[in-house]
Every structure is written in structure tokens, then in C-alpha cells.
Amino acid sequence: MKRKFLFVVAITFLLVGMTTNVMAEGTEKNNDNAEKFKIPSSVLDISQDNTYPNPTQDLPYLQPSKLTQELIESADIDIENPNLIRILNESAIQTTPLAIGYRATIYLGQWPLNYESSETSTNWEYEKVNTNFFDNRGGKAPYKIHYKQEMQKIVRGGLTAEIQDADDVKKMMLIEAAKKSKLPLSFSTIIGGGTKKDQVYNVPPKKLGYLYAYAPAVNEKGKVTYGEVYLVLKGSKKFIVVKNVTHQGIGAWIPVQDHVSYGFLVTDTPR
Incomplete structure (x- = not known):
């Protein structure tokens, strides 16, 4: 005991x-x-200051219906593609226990089924979008400059390589990158001309001052799984079979919406 x-x-x-x-x-x-993914102090939110109102990026995630969930769980490979889930949600299948000997196989096509992330990182200076400049070499006191967007700027991301069903892949990568980073992401964002921030940067006498503005972005890398999807009806049973499974590595740059990173440079000579 x-x-x-x-x-x-x-x-x-x-x-x-x-x-x-x-x-x-x-x-x-x-x-x-x-x-x-902590936002540095040099990166500011301009969503309230942006003269171009970017639409809120809704993540393309769909809640599977009861039938779709049963079909997804019957497959031996994870199915996360929002477009495929939408098609399954719109489907209706009526079966009966008396359908003895009934069998049908329906080919739904080749699909990117899921995306598996291997690395998510941020580049806070992904693309330069603006430069504010002042020459204070003839001045006797500091001169105050602040950020003002001179021209409207469109910042685009995208996949780093060509891939089959690129739009579907981008949706899955966007969902994963946003989930991991908790940042407002979009493959395209616009900074309107005339956008301003109140932060002041002092250009000392006898110096030139450059205030650079950059659009940040997330770099997402991982693997896409493709497969041929079949819907099988056998008697009263219904399930999904996936054949000819392949994998492909892919990366993407996804801009951070309505955020700007600033870099201030004081120098003796023009740049």
C-alpha cells in the first residue's frame, strides 16, 4: 500500500x-x-490623419456550415481555403439510409487547400513614401519641421513568386500573417497627399534636415498544399477525398495599413 x-x-x-x-x-x-511585432516608437498610426480613407480590410475567413464542417473533418488533409469553404457552404446534399448501392464521385477541381506559415517578420521601412527637407545652414536658431505627405502614395505588396491560384493563396497568407502579427494588414494601402502629423523635428543651425517617411510591411513565408478534391457519396455517407497532393513554398510582402515609420537625419551636406 x-x-x-x-x-x-x-x-x-x-x-x-x-x-x-x-x-x-x-x-x-x-x-x-x-x-x-511590437510597434516601434518611430512608427505612428495615421488612420485618423490620412486624407485618403482606406477601407477596413476584412479577413476573408468563412465560418463553415454544419455540412461543410462534416466534409472538412472527413478529409485527411486540412482544408482552409475560404473560397472552397464558400462553395461547400452553398452546397446541399440529401441522402437517405435506404440508398443501398448508391455511389457517386464528384470532382471539385484542384485547389490550394491550406497554408502553413514558417516565418513572419516585419520591415518597418519597407518602402519610402515621402521626404520633408529644410536647409537651415543660413539660420541662427533651430527650425521645426514636421511630416507632411507631398503626394498621394499607393503602397502595394504581393507574392514573391508566381504561383497557381494566387488570389486564394494571398487570402490564406493574409489571414495567417494578421493572426500572428495582430497588425492591420492589406495587400494595398494608400497614403493621401496632404496627410500630416504634429510631431516636431528640430533642424539645428548650420545644418540640413531630412525627415523620411516609410510604409511598413510584414514578410510572410511558408508552404501551400495543393490537391485534387473529390466529393464522394456512398449510400447514406458523404465525405471528401483529396488526391495528388503537392506542396510549394511561397513568400509575400503585406503592407501595414495606415502606419508610417519616420527617420530623421541631420547633416552638413546635401543628400
């Missing part, structure tokens, strides 16, 4: 220790992600 009691105690301590380690690792991972 004593030996059995000691065994139970040992197992209990082991399980508690394992749970604590898992929780600690999860917390550490979440903290690392939060720090990785």
Missing part, C-alpha cells in the same frame, strides 16, 4: 511539472511574439 501511494505521488508531481513547463513555454512564446 505504501509503495502504491508513493507511486501515485510521484506521478502527480510529474504531471504537475509537465503542465507547468508547457504553460511556461506557451507564455514565453506569446511574449516573444508580442515583442517581435
Whole structure:
């Protein structure tokens, strides 16, 4: 009895220790992600100042219907493509327990089924969008300059290589990158001409001052899984079979919407 009691105690301590380690690792991972995508002080939100109102980017995620969820769970490969889920949501299948010997196989086409992210990172100076300049070499006191967007600027992202069903792949990559970074992402964003911020940058006497503005972006890298999708009806059963599965690596740049990164340079000579 004593030996059995000691065994139970040992197992209990082991399980508690394992749970604590898992929780600690999860917390550490979440903290690392939060720090990785923390917005630097040099990056400001211009959503309230932007003279061009960018539409809110709704993530193209669809909630599967009950039937769609059953079909997805019947496949041996994860199905996350919003367009394929939409088609399955719009489908209706009526079966009967008396349909003995009934069998049908319906080819739904080749699809990018899911996207698996391997790396998500940020480039806060992805594309230069503006330069404000003042020559204070003849001045005797500091001169204050601030950001003013001289011209409207369209910032576009995109896939780093050609790939089949690019639009579907971009949607899945956008969902994953936004989920990991918690940033407002869009493959296209616009900074309107005349957009301003109140932050002041001082150009000392005898110097030239350059205030550079950059659009940030997220770099997403991972793997897309393709497959031929078949809907199989067999008697009263219905399920999905995926054949000829292939994988392809892909990357994408996805701009951060309505955010600008600033860099201030003081120099003796023109740049």
C-alpha cells in the first residue's frame, strides 16, 4: 500500500511539472511574439490623419456550415481555403439510409487547400513614401519641421513568386500573417497627399534636415498544399477525398495599413 501511494505521488508531481513547463513555454512564446511585432516608437498610426480613407480590410475567413464542417473533418488533409469553404457552404446534399448501392464521385477541381506559415517578420521601412527637407545652414536658431505627405502614395505588396491560384493563396497568407502579427494588414494601402502629423523635428543651425517617411510591411513565408478534391457519396455517407497532393513554398510582402515609420537625419551636406 505504501509503495502504491508513493507511486501515485510521484506521478502527480510529474504531471504537475509537465503542465507547468508547457504553460511556461506557451507564455514565453506569446511574449516573444508580442515583442517581435511590437510597434516601434518611430512608427505612428495615421488612420485618423490620412486624407485618403482606406477601407477596413476584412479577413476573408468563412465560418463553415454544419455540412461543410462534416466534409472538412472527413478529409485527411486540412482544408482552409475560404473560397472552397464558400462553395461547400452553398452546397446541399440529401441522402437517405435506404440508398443501398448508391455511389457517386464528384470532382471539385484542384485547389490550394491550406497554408502553413514558417516565418513572419516585419520591415518597418519597407518602402519610402515621402521626404520633408529644410536647409537651415543660413539660420541662427533651430527650425521645426514636421511630416507632411507631398503626394498621394499607393503602397502595394504581393507574392514573391508566381504561383497557381494566387488570389486564394494571398487570402490564406493574409489571414495567417494578421493572426500572428495582430497588425492591420492589406495587400494595398494608400497614403493621401496632404496627410500630416504634429510631431516636431528640430533642424539645428548650420545644418540640413531630412525627415523620411516609410510604409511598413510584414514578410510572410511558408508552404501551400495543393490537391485534387473529390466529393464522394456512398449510400447514406458523404465525405471528401483529396488526391495528388503537392506542396510549394511561397513568400509575400503585406503592407501595414495606415502606419508610417519616420527617420530623421541631420547633416552638413546635401543628400
